[in-house]
Amino acid sequence: MAELQHRSFSLGRIAALTGNTFTELVRLKVFYFLLIFALLLIGNSLFMARLSFQQEFQVLKDVSLGAMSIFTSLLAIVATAQLLPRDLEDRTIYTILAKPVPRYEYLIGKLAGVLLLLGLSILAMSALFLALLFVREQMLMSETLRETAGLRPEQVQAAIRSLEESAFNANLLPGIVIIYLKAALLAALTLFISTFASSNIFTIVVMVFIYFIGHLQATAREYWLQEHGGGWLAKTFLALVALAFPDLQLFNLVDDIVAGTAIPPGLFAQTAVLGCVYTSVYLFFAWVSFHGKAL
Amino acid sequence: MIRGVIIGALLLLFGGLRLPIESSLTEQHRSAYFHQARLGLDLREQIGQLGFLAALSGFRSLVADVVFIQAHVAWERTEWGRVLLLFRQATTLQPRSVLFWDMAAWHMAWNASVAALHDEALPNDLVRRKAQREYIDLGKDFLERGIKNNPDRPQLYESLARLYKEKLQNHAAAATCYARAAALPGAAEYDNRFAAYELSFAPGHEREAYEALRRLYDLGEHERLPTLLTRLKFLEEKLGIPLYERIPDKEK
Amino acid sequence: MTEPAVTVQNLTKVFPIPFRRTKLVAVRGLNLEVAPGQVYGLLGPNGSGKSTTLKIILGLVTASAGTTKIFGRDSREVGSREAVGFLPENPYFYKYLTGAETLRFYGKLCGLRGKKLQARTDELLALVSLEEASDRRLGGYSKGMLQRIGLAQALIQEPKLVVLDEPTAGVDPAGSREIRDLILDLKRRGITVLLSSHLLAQVQEICDRVGILANGVLVREGRVEDLLAIENQTELILENATPEVLGQISALLDQTKTRLVEQRRPQTTLEGLFLEATKTSPAPRDS
Numbered sequence: 001m002a003e004l005q006h007r008s009f010s011l012g013r014i015a016a017l018t019g020n021t022f023t024e025l026v027r028l029k030v031f032y033f034l035l036i037f038a039l040l041l042i043g044n045s046l047f048m049a050r051l052s053f054q055q056e057f058q059v060l061k062d063v064s065l066g067a068m069s070i071f072t073s074l075l076a077i078v079a080t081a082q083l084l085p086r087d088l089e090d091r092t093i094y095t096i097l098a099k100p101v102p103r104y105e106y107l108i109g110k111l112a113g114v115l116l117l118l119g120l121s122i123l124a125m126s127a128l129f130l131a132l133l134f135v136r137e138q139m140l141m142s143e144t145l146r147e148t149a150g151l152r153p154e155q156v157q158a159a160i161r162s163l164e165e166s167a168f169n170a171n172l173l174p175g176i177v178i179i180y181l182k183a184a185l186l187a188a189l190t191l192f193i194s195t196f197a198s199s200n201i202f203t204i205v206v207m208v209f210i211y212f213i214g215h216l217q218a219t220a221r222e223y224w225l226q227e228h229g230g231g232w233l234a235k236t237f238l239a240l241v242a243l244a245f246p247d248l249q250l251f252n253l254v255d256d257i258v259a260g261t262a263i264p265p266g267l268f269a270q271t272a273v274l275g276c277v278y279t280s281v282y283l284f285f286a287w288v289s290f291h292g293k294a295l
Numbered sequence: 296m297i298r299g300v301i302i303g304a305l306l307l308l309f310g311g312l313r314l315p316i317e318s319s320l321t322e323q324h325r326s327a328y329f330h331q332a333r334l335g336l337d338l339r340e341q342i343g344q345l346g347f348l349a350a351l352s353g354f355r356s357l358v359a360d361v362v363f364i365q366a367h368v369a370w371e372r373t374e375w376g377r378v379l380l381l382f383r384q385a386t387t388l389q390p391r392s393v394l395f396w397d398m399a400a401w402h403m404a405w406n407a408s409v410a411a412l413h414d415e416a417l418p419n420d421l422v423r424r425k426a427q428r429e430y431i432d433l434g435k436d437f438l439e440r441g442i443k444n445n446p447d448r449p450q451l452y453e454s455l456a457r458l459y460k461e462k463l464q465n466h467a468a469a470a471t472c473y474a475r476a477a478a479l480p481g482a483a484e485y486d487n488r489f490a491a492y493e494l495s496f497a498p499g500h501e502r503e504a505y506e507a508l509r510r511l512y513d514l515g516e517h518e519r520l521p522t523l524l525t526r527l528k529f530l531e532e533k534l535g536i537p538l539y540e541r542i543p544d545k546e547k
Numbered sequence: 548m549t550e551p552a553v554t555v556q557n558l559t560k561v562f563p564i565p566f567r568r569t570k571l572v573a574v575r576g577l578n579l580e581v582a583p584g585q586v587y588g589l590l591g592p593n594g595s596g597k598s599t600t601l602k603i604i605l606g607l608v609t610a611s612a613g614t615t616k617i618f619g620r621d622s623r624e625v626g627s628r629e630a631v632g633f634l635p636e637n638p639y640f641y642k643y644l645t646g647a648e649t650l651r652f653y654g655k656l657c658g659l660r661g662k663k664l665q666a667r668t669d670e671l672l673a674l675v676s677l678e679e680a681s682d683r684r685l686g687g688y689s690k691g692m693l694q695r696i697g698l699a700q701a702l703i704q705e706p707k708l709v710v711l712d713e714p715t716a717g718v719d720p721a722g723s724r725e726i727r728d729l730i731l732d733l734k735r736r737g738i739t740v741l742l743s744s745h746l747l748a749q750v751q752e753i754c755d756r757v758g759i760l761a762n763g764v765l766v767r768e769g770r771v772e773d774l775l776a777i778e779n780q781t782e783l784i785l786e787n788a789t790p791e792v793l794g795q796i797s798a799l800l801d802q803t804k805t806r807l808v809e810q811r812r813p814q815t816t817l818e819g820l821f822l823e824a825t826k827t828s829p830a831p832r833d834s
Contacts, residue, residue, distance in 0.1 A: 070353075091637070098605045098606075098628060100629045218330075247313075247321070252330075255389065289298065295602070
């Protein structure tokens with residue numbers, strides 16, 4: 001056994017760690033609590049507005065996507081925050097790292113487990129959401145056809161087109177991908193924080209703080225770069241916010257997508273790449289903090 | 296300790312590296328009409344701390360929907376002042392929703408204005424007409440601001456054209472709005488036709504209108520709708536178009 | 548010359564205490580060597596630096612100074628852990644996994660796959676007598692069972708060295724006897740064992756060699772018999788000795804000016820007594 005050359009990177013080991021982390025997280029009560037809450041919200045969005053169909057679809061989309069966003073973000077933070085403390089407390093981390101497992105593989109496996117869970121959750125929520133959208137569209141479609149019976153074909157066409165436009169919109173899919181990437185970023189950042197945090201509560205509190213500041217980062221950055229005057233103290237503060245916090249506002253695209261704004265493929269790709277870069281860099285930071293840590 | 300310093304330095308370095316990228320990406324998002332909302336402190340006072348926080352942290356659209364539904368309820372109770380205030384909030388929160396601007400303008404220019412005209416609480420007709428006119432202007436203002444936020448979409452131009460036509464009887468302005476709408480992607484196919492119709496009602500634009508209608512007529516059978524024919528004939532008479540240039544008389 | 552299983556040279560570990568200017572020295576200039584095939588016991592009271600030393604050998608903690616090696620490979624290399632299995636003190640493992648799943652998980656971490664992994668899992672479950680509990684979640688395991696599944700986990704990749712941190716702590720005497728038997732079994736199969744304990748009596752019969760740590764310093768080191776033997780004393784145990792024989796012996800002692808230090812009836816140890824009692828009426832265990 002020992003004669004075998006040790007491989008410094010093994011997908012097999014990472015897969016084992018990922019699978020185990022996933023199993024661990026699926027057993028979390030908070031996962032079901034959040035998932036059921038999100039699914040209920042998406043299901044209920046159907047009955048929230050009794051207005052025009054445009055408004056109905058807008059509310060349905062806003063509520064569903066809002067539920068997906070809050071669910072994935074919260075789950076990313078809460079689930080990731082307890083991974084390391086729990087392994088340390090139960091000493092399982094000793095048995096894992098006493099095997100020929102490099103610490104970066106351990107971290108990658110943990111993060112990948114969270115990302116797998118988030119991915120499957122968002123797929124489930126998207127499926128429900130799109131199914132609702134489709135069913136509601138079909139219902140309204142037959143209603144519209146009944147109401148417009150006898151009108152000229154081009155008017156019927158216009159009515160149907162307007163209905164289709166306000167229901168499903170292909171731009172929603174890149175929007176959902178961006179929601180997922182935002183959650184991935186948050187998970188990687190949480191993992192990083194948890195490598196030096198004293199408890200998972202500390203990590204969660206810090207992350208909630210980062211979540212809010214991160215949404216204001218762009219504003220701070222603009223004030224800092226625009227030479228608005230102000231004392232050096234204010235400048236330093238703004239610079240710190242801009243440099244140390246992620247720009248989460250860049251990952252909030254669904255709001256405007258629901259309102260009908262189209263996202264050009266190039267822009268979507270750039271935003272998605274930025275999300276992946278953030279996730280990888282925070283994972284790297286987690287490793288820098290963790291690789292020499294005394295356990 | 297040393298590791299903490301290294302991590303801090305790396306964090307700032309990463310911040311420095313992504314700074315230009317994020318600035319440019321934010322710019323690109325904005326030019327693709329994302330992140331248009333400007334959420335000021337006055338809005339925070341209106342929608343409350345919690346709503347403001349939610350709006351800032353990724354739930355802007357959702358807060359806007361809630362405000363919109365409140366506006367709808369206020370409309371059902373015909374509380375016009377409240378309808379105006381809530382629509383201002385909703386459109387500030389989500390300036391990319393054409394629906395919000397359109398509904399806001401419709402409630403002001405069509406519903407509130409008519410209600411004002413029949414408002415027994417107002418002392419006399421003069422005041423009522425003044426109030427009516429003010430509501431119409433408020434509607435127009437919503438549409439104009441909506442267009443500023445959505446110059447890439449035809450719907451609000453169409454609504455503004457309708458407002459000019461029906462509420463202000465300004466057919467020339469209505470024609471301009473229809474023509475602008477027609478030039479945008481996703482415009483209704485009748486926009487060009489309506490632009491020409493409106494022009495035909497605008498005094499002083501007869502020649503222009505005639506040419507526009509004639510161009511449409513020449514496009515083929517599908518454009519030769521009854522209204523178009525009527526308006527074209529009316530202008531042919533009015534402008535004294537030579538008989539051989541006139542369109543054939545089907546009925547006669 | 549054979550490569551030592553474990554080499555520790557000039558090992559020092561200092562833990563800085565946050566927000567204070569003082570530091571905690573856990574291990575100070577430690578040197579030791581474990582020969583292959585040996586059972587080596589690292590003894591000492593709680594807080595003497597035993598666990599820290601083991602963790603440094605396993606690469607879980609980095610040394611402040613000095614080096615540790617496993618079969619000649621530096622502990623800081625991840626590859627050095629190919630050859631070692633570790634059982635931490637009071638291990639928990641993942642409660643939601645069954646015994647078999649736990650072994651499969653650790654097997655995968657060691658690069659085992661498919662049939663080989665399955666065969667190894669079955670073999671180890673048999674070795675630690677947990678075949679019947681293999682499909683039960685670890686959440687329902689007793690302390691002794693956890694210790695045994697922990698040992699099986701440590702052995703999954705057939706390591707040449709097994710490191711056990713307080714393997715008998717918190718386990719009842721019967722369970723601890725089983726673990727000692729398992730250790731002796733490992734020794735028979737040529738596996739080197741390095742264990743730590745604060746209970747000298749429990750390890751004296753299985754260790755070939757022991758080192759005694761106190762406050763991070765190795766105070767005694769050597770073969771167990773050598774350490775326990777008091778060189779200028781001899782113990783005689785007689786059976787059916789008549790008073791006459793005893794009288795003659797004491798006369799002889801007087802004659803030769805030999806001092807009798809102690810005369811007593813031999814006793815079994817308390818532990819032995821307990822074992823004897825539990826063997827006759829098998830108590831319900833591990834459930």
